[in-house]
Amino acid sequence: MLTSQKPPRWIKAEREGIHLPTIDWWIDPSRPATNALVTHGHADHARGGHGQVWATGATRDIIALRYGTPTGGRDLDYNEPLDIGDSITATFVPAGHVLGSAQILLERQGERIIVTGDYKRRPDPTCLPFQPTPCDILITEATFALPIFTHPPIEREIARLLAARAANPDRCILIGAYALGKAQRVIAELRLAGYHETIWLHGAMVAVCELYERHGVELGPLALMSEATREALKGQIIACPPSSLNSTWARRLPDPINAMASGWMRVRQRAVQRNVELPLIISDHCDWNELTGTILELSPEETWITHGREDALLHWCALHQMRARALDLVGREEDDTG
Amino acid sequence: MDRFARLLTDLIYTRSRNSKLALLADYLRTVPAPDRGWALAGLTGELNFPSVKAGIVRDLIKERVDPILFSLSRDFVGDTAETVSLLWPAPPGAVTPPPTVSEAVSALSAATRATAKPIVAGLLDRLDEDGRFALLKLATGALRIGVSARLAKTAFAQAFSVPLDDVEEIWHALRPPYTDLFAWATGAAAKPDITSLPVFRPFMLANPLEDAVLDLADYAAEWKWDGIRIQLVHAGGETRLFSRGGEDITASFPDVARAFAHEGVLDGELLVRGAAQGGEAGGAASFNALQQRLGRKVVSASMQAAYPAFVRLYDMLFDRGEDLRRLPWSDRRVRLESVVAGLDPGAFDISALIEAGDFDELADLRAAARETDIEGVMLKRRDSPYEAGRKAGLWYKWKREPLTADCVMMYAQRGSGKRSSFYSDYTFGCWTAPEAEGGVLLPVGKAYSGFSDEELRWLDGFVRKHTVNRFGPVREVEKSLVFEVAFDAVNPSTRHKSGIAMRFPRISRIRRDKPAAEADEIGTLRRMIVASAAG
Ligand SMILES: [Zn+2]
Ligand SMILES: [Zn+2]
Numbered sequence: 046m047l048t049s050q051k052p053p054r055w056i057k058a059e060r061e062g063i064h065l066p067t068i069d070w071w072i073d074p075s076r077p078a079t080n081a082l083v084t085h086g087h088a089d090h091a092r093g094g095h096g097q098v099w100a101t102g103a104t105r106d107i108i109a110l111r112y113g114t115p116t117g118g119r120d121l122d123y124n125e126p127l128d129i130g131d132s133i134t135a136t137f138v139p140a141g142h143v144l145g146s147a148q149i150l151l152e153r154q155g156e157r158i159i160v161t162g163d164y165k166r167r168p169d170p171t172c173l174p175f176q177p178t179p180c181d182i183l184i185t186e187a188t189f190a191l192p193i194f195t196h197p198p199i200e201r202e203i204a205r206l207l208a209a210r211a212a213n214p215d216r217c218i219l220i221g222a223y224a225l226g227k228a229q230r231v232i233a234e235l236r237l238a239g240y241h242e243t244i245w246l247h248g249a250m251v252a253v254c255e256l257y258e259r260h261g262v263e264l265g266p267l268a269l270m271s272e273a274t275r276e277a278l279k280g281q282i283i284a285c286p287p288s289s290l291n292s293t294w295a296r297r298l299p300d301p302i303n304a305m306a307s308g309w310m311r312v313r314q315r316a317v318q319r320n321v322e323l324p325l326i327i328s329d330h331c332d333w334n335e336l337t338g339t340i341l342e343l344s345p346e347e348t349w350i351t352h353g354r355e356d357a358l359l360h361w362c363a364l365h366q367m368r369a370r371a372l373d374l375v376g377r378e379e380d381d382t383g
Numbered sequence: 384m385d386r387f388a389r390l391l392t393d394l395i396y397t398r399s400r401n402s403k404l405a406l407l408a409d410y411l412r413t414v415p416a417p418d419r420g421w422a423l424a425g426l427t428g429e430l431n432f433p434s435v436k437a438g439i440v441r442d443l444i445k446e447r448v449d450p451i452l453f454s455l456s457r458d459f460v461g462d463t464a465e466t467v468s469l470l471w472p473a474p475p476g477a478v479t480p481p482p483t484v485s486e487a488v489s490a491l492s493a494a495t496r497a498t499a500k501p502i503v504a505g506l507l508d509r510l511d512e513d514g515r516f517a518l519l520k521l522a523t524g525a526l527r528i529g530v531s532a533r534l535a536k537t538a539f540a541q542a543f544s545v546p547l548d549d550v551e552e553i554w555h556a557l558r559p560p561y562t563d564l565f566a567w568a569t570g571a572a573a574k575p576d577i578t579s580l581p582v583f584r585p586f587m588l589a590n591p592l593e594d595a596v597l598d599l600a601d602y603a604a605e606w607k608w609d610g611i612r613i614q615l616v617h618a619g620g621e622t623r624l625f626s627r628g629g630e631d632i633t634a635s636f637p638d639v640a641r642a643f644a645h646e647g648v649l650d651g652e653l654l655v656r657g658a659a660q661g662g663e664a665g666g667a668a669s670f671n672a673l674q675q676r677l678g679r680k681v682v683s684a685s686m687q688a689a690y691p692a693f694v695r696l697y698d699m700l701f702d703r704g705e706d707l708r709r710l711p712w713s714d715r716r717v718r719l720e721s722v723v724a725g726l727d728p729g730a731f732d733i734s735a736l737i738e739a740g741d742f743d744e745l746a747d748l749r750a751a752a753r754e755t756d757i758e759g760v761m762l763k764r765r766d767s768p769y770e771a772g773r774k775a776g777l778w779y780k781w782k783r784e785p786l787t788a789d790c791v792m793m794y795a796q797r798g799s800g801k802r803s804s805f806y807s808d809y810t811f812g813c814w815t816a817p818e819a820e821g822g823v824l825l826p827v828g829k830a831y832s833g834f835s836d837e838e839l840r841w842l843d844g845f846v847r848k849h850t851v852n853r854f855g856p857v858r859e860v861e862k863s864l865v866f867e868v869a870f871d872a873v874n875p876s877t878r879h880k881s882g883i884a885m886r887f888p889r890i891s892r893i894r895r896d897k898p899a900a901e902a903d904e905i906g907t908l909r910r911m912i913v914a915s916a917a918g
Contacts, residue, residue: 192448193456193469291797291804311469312460313395313516320803322396357455364449 052182053156055133058349058372063160063184065151068130072149072160075374080118082135083108084162085146086225099127101137103145103260107225110252123147123173140164141175142329143226144257150178158182159343163352165328166335167199170233171226171262183345184372188330189308190350190358196308196332202325203231203238206282209302209323214280218323219301221287224250226329228284229257229264231306235282236265245270245278247285247294275299291320308332337361384481384510386414387422388517395528398799403530407538418484420560423539425484425521427532429559434494435503435522440467443504447472464519467507471515474508481509484521485560491522533628543568548585548771555582555629581618583629584648584700585771589761589778596742597779602762603712604737604745607780608695609758610654610673615639615694617646624653635679638687639694642730645722646703650769651696652734654756695734696723700769708769715769749781758871759783785869786911787891788813789902791824792864795846796857798831805839806846806858807831809890811866813881813908818900824862825881827908828870833889842893863899867892873911881905883912 057064062074071078077094084090084100086107091100093112098105102120109115121127126134132154137147142163151158159180166175189196210218222228228250235244243266246254254264270283279299289295290303305321308328316324331339336358340348348369350358355371362369390410397403407426411419424430444453444467453470460466482490487506494502503522507515520526536554540547545568556577557564566572613632614625622640624633633640636653643649655673675690676682699719700708707715723733737760739745749760759782767777790811798807808831816822834842845864852859869891876884883905 191456191459192452193460193466195469293804296804313392313465314461316396320398320799322398324396354455354459357452360449360451360455 052347053153053158055131055153056151056158056182058184058351058374060373062374065129065131065133068133070129070133073162080129082129082149084140084149084160085142086111087143087163090162099129099135101145101147103256104147106256106260107145107253110256126152138178139173139176141166141169141172144172144229144260144262146172146226148176148178150180156181158184159345160184161186163188163330164339165331166339167196169230169329170237171229171257177339177342180343180345182347182349183340183343184349184351185336185339185358186330187336187350187353187355187358189328189332190336190354192333192357194308194311194328194332195334196311196328197326199234199327200238202306202327203234206235206304206323206325207238207240209304210280210282213302216300216302217278217280217298218282218304219290219295219298220282220284220325221290221303221305221307221319221321222284222327223307224286225253227306227327229254229262230329231325231327232264232267232284233262236263240282241265242281243268245273245281245283247283247289249286249289250284270298287319340367341365384484384487384514384517386410387418387425387484388510388513390422391517391520391526391528392513394530398803399801400534403534404538404541407530407535408542411539411542416562416565417560420562420565421484421488423535423561424488424559425526426530426535428524428526430488430521431524432491432494432522434496434499435491436499437463437523439499439503440464440519440523443467443500443507444470464523465516467519468512468515471507471512479509481511481514482506487518487521539564539568549574551585551629551771553577553582556580578701578704578706579619581616581621581623583614583616583623583625583631585629586612586614586627586650587698587769587771587778588773589780590773590775592762592779592781595779597762599739599742599745601764601766602779603716603765604739605697605734605761605763606737606752607758607761607782608652608654608734609756610652610695611677613651613653613694614700615643615649615651617643618648632677635676635682636692637682639692639730642727645726647699647722648701649694649696649719649722650698650700651694651731653692653694655690656693693730693732695732697734698769710768711766712763712769713765749783752783757783782871785871785891786873787867787869788827788908789894789897790827790866790868791862791899791902792845792860792866793824793826793862794857794859795842802839805843807839807843809842809866811868812862813902814904816904822904825905826879827881827883827905828868828885828888830866830868830888830890833869833891834893838893865894865897865899865902866890867894873908875912881908883908 055065055067057066061076063072070080072082073084073090074081075092079096081095082099083104086104091108096116097118098108098115099118099121105120121137123137123139126136129135134152136150138150140146140148140162142165146162148162149160157180159178163186164175168174220231222231232244246267246269248269254267258264275297287305295301302323303321304323304325305319306325306327308326308330309315310324310326348362348367349372350369351372351374359369359371390406393406394403397406440463448470456470457463457466490502490506506518510518536550537547540550553575563575567574612627616623622643623631624636624640626632676692696719699715702718707718720733723731737748739748759780762779762781764777790813792809793812794810795806796808797803798805810826810829812824812826814822815825846858846860849861850858851861868888870885870888872886874884874886
């Protein structure tokens with residue numbers, strides 16, 4: 046229950062992130078902070094230059110890979126409450142978004158606030174599933190908050206990918222997938238679907254794949270694309286960051302079928318604009334029904350919306366007589382992590 | 384409808400022309416009639432349901448989805464048909480199987496203003512997302528999926544191994560769902576007979592001469608006129624004018640149509656007579672004058688008087704029901720001359736042959752010709768039949784030397800298809816005044832051809848190394864590279880800040896040796912307008 050004023054005075058949404066002013070701690074701050082609680086490793090949430098970084102072990106490893114080992118803070122287990130002062134505890138709860146991703150439950154004298162970070166409600170072989178957690182205030186992402194976004198089952202998309210490969214033995218399939226999370230999920234799903242051949246990687250993907258494997262996520266045989274001949278890549282699957290589709294790097298490949306794994310691929314023009322021939326609607330975020338379903342399931346007293354199409358979700362909350370407000374956080378614009 | 388929907392979706396995501404052809408051909412071969420015929424009509428833009436308007440679709444979705452959520456979605460997607468296909472809620476209860484294309488077409492054709500809404504809704508309820516997208520595209524007109532009518536017909540010809548020329552030949556006499564066409568293509572019936580119908584016949588086209596030297600004993604020469612190539616048909620008591628693409632433009636030129644009542648099919652150049660826009664009195668005016676007449680559905684009497692149209696005739700395909708196309712050009716020319724003699728001289732004349740002793744003399748005549756209405760020289764093999772399309776060795780066009788100007792590259796954009804990783808489309812500009820006197824560059828044109836693959840790789844590297852700004856897919860580059868740009872003419876333009884537009888610009892040379900400050904000024908280009916109009 047919200048015991049005091051609404052919203053409680055111990056939490057504030059600033060442009061630079063969610064702030065706990067009584068102790069000067071931040072969640073996913075976009076500017077260097079002395080104490081930062083970080084939901085997950087994507088660049089719009091995890092930045093370098095903080096003093097103490099508090100996050101799951103996998104997230105701290107990702108931060109170390111990108112920005113160097115944090116100077117302070119420590120690895121936290123899921124569901125391990127951390128006392129951070131002024132009677133506030135922070136507990137990391139699985140968010141189902143990428144390896145190490147967490148929602149952060151903040152509690153103070155019976156008031157419960159969830160900061161979801163990014164999350165999804167679908168099974169993902171590379172991370173723990175989203176754990177619904179009752180709360181008074183839900184601070185939710187809204188990346189795909191338009192009713193046009195309904196993600197199909199991932200099995201269907203993987204089957205389309207494998208069918209395209211089988212139908213084009215003289216070409217290769219180049220999948221643009223965000224290097225942290227999406228790429229590993231697609232690889233792991235391909236393995237689940239029975240694909241055990243080498244998957245070829247763009248150099249920018251190697252380190253994160255190795256990190257996933259160190260954390261126990263099996264990805265099967267992987268190799269660098271640059272080590273294969275053009276001939277050997279016919280009929281093969283290659284993964285690269287989305288920005289490398291249509292790049293000079295891709296000119297070495299044998300007539301690639303450009304694929305892209307992203308929730309944005311639901312919209313035809315989005316795929317056509319990026320010259321994508323095989324759009325795969327695979328997202329690490331909630332679709333519209335999952336976002337609204339989560340709000341209904343948790344029925345918080347208030348919903349704060351960040352990160353994307355706030356206006357549609359805000360309007361939906363109003364239609365359902367639920368209190369909601371949009372937060373204006375910087376640097377959370379639409380990107381390829383979708 | 385499922386199969387048609389899958390075809391559209393596949394076509395949208397397919398880049399190469401050959402793959403598009405393969406997809407279309409496979410559909411046309413394997414899908415049963417009459418669905419494939421209706422689909423072919425949709426792909427060639429021949430379907431029209433006047434009672435089904437885009438507004439109906441918007442009304443329907445707003446009855447089912449919150450209007451604000453719809454408009455936010457529509458803004459994001461940018462296309463109403465696609466937005467509605469994604470948002471349409473599944474109806475409660477058991478779903479009737481999806482309609483076939485022909486079932487959908489007959490339902491939409493039967494729609495009136497009163498019944499259009501329930502009919503469209505009933506069809507949408509029976510379809511999945513891709514099916515709804517296909518239905519809405521079909522119902523509201525233009526598919527806009529990157530497939531031209533020509534490509535669809537080419538695919539038809541490939542699917543059944545029939546000559547594309549034959550398909551084009553009979554196409555305009557047939558109506559959806561093209562039962563006769565499919566019957567002929569599949570060998571079930573003879574080719575439909577269209578001799579007595581006022582329909583379009585495909586044009587014979589010319590190849591560029593390049594560096595060849597021809598013997599004038601084998602080739603006849605005539606001027607290439609700068610108007611609109613048209614076909615004039617009179618059959619079954621009706622007269623029609625068709626443009627190069629087979630579009631019926633009779634309504635824009637009623638004066639010409641009225642003047643022609645000889646049963647047959649003629650090929651000629653449509654021109655506007657008179658002093659309008661710089662032409663000499665009695666002669667042909669510039670292409671600009673002709674544009675005043677083009678594209679008008681209704682042409683007033685004063686418009687006809689101010690820009691009187693006439694046809695300069697080149698060839699004759701049919702004469703009183705007799706097909707002349709297999710005859711040699713020289714025989715057709717004799718027949719044409721005798722027919723022209725009987726036509727109204729105010730509306731028709733014959734394109735005169737150029738008298739030249741040999742090829743060198745012809746080259747001199749071509750170099751000397753500066754009239755506005757002459758684009759160059761045509762060379763036609765004296766024994767050539769009239770063959771649809773661009774057959775090698777029969778007809779040549781030998782355009783006048785292009786004009787050139789030195790311009791500076793300003794912006795570059797990525798190409799499409801195989802060129803999608805290259806910056807291959809260039810916008811270039813000329814100076815408003817000498818740079819030293821404070822002149823600036825203004826865009827004067829855009830080109831994406833004229834360079835070799837090797838030059839393209841070099842240009843791509845140049846763009847990447849000299850980018851100063853990015854606007855979405857466009858890069859602004861450092862203004863340092865000079866192109867020699869070739870073009871056919873300069874026209875005044877209100878669309879461009881520079882006030883001019885080039886006709887058919889292409890890169891003729893990359894002038895790495897030339898400093899940008901020495902590129903041409905816009906004034907130089909503007910004087911070319913005057914020069915070409917004055918002849
Ligand atoms: Zn995010
Ligand atoms: Zn994320």
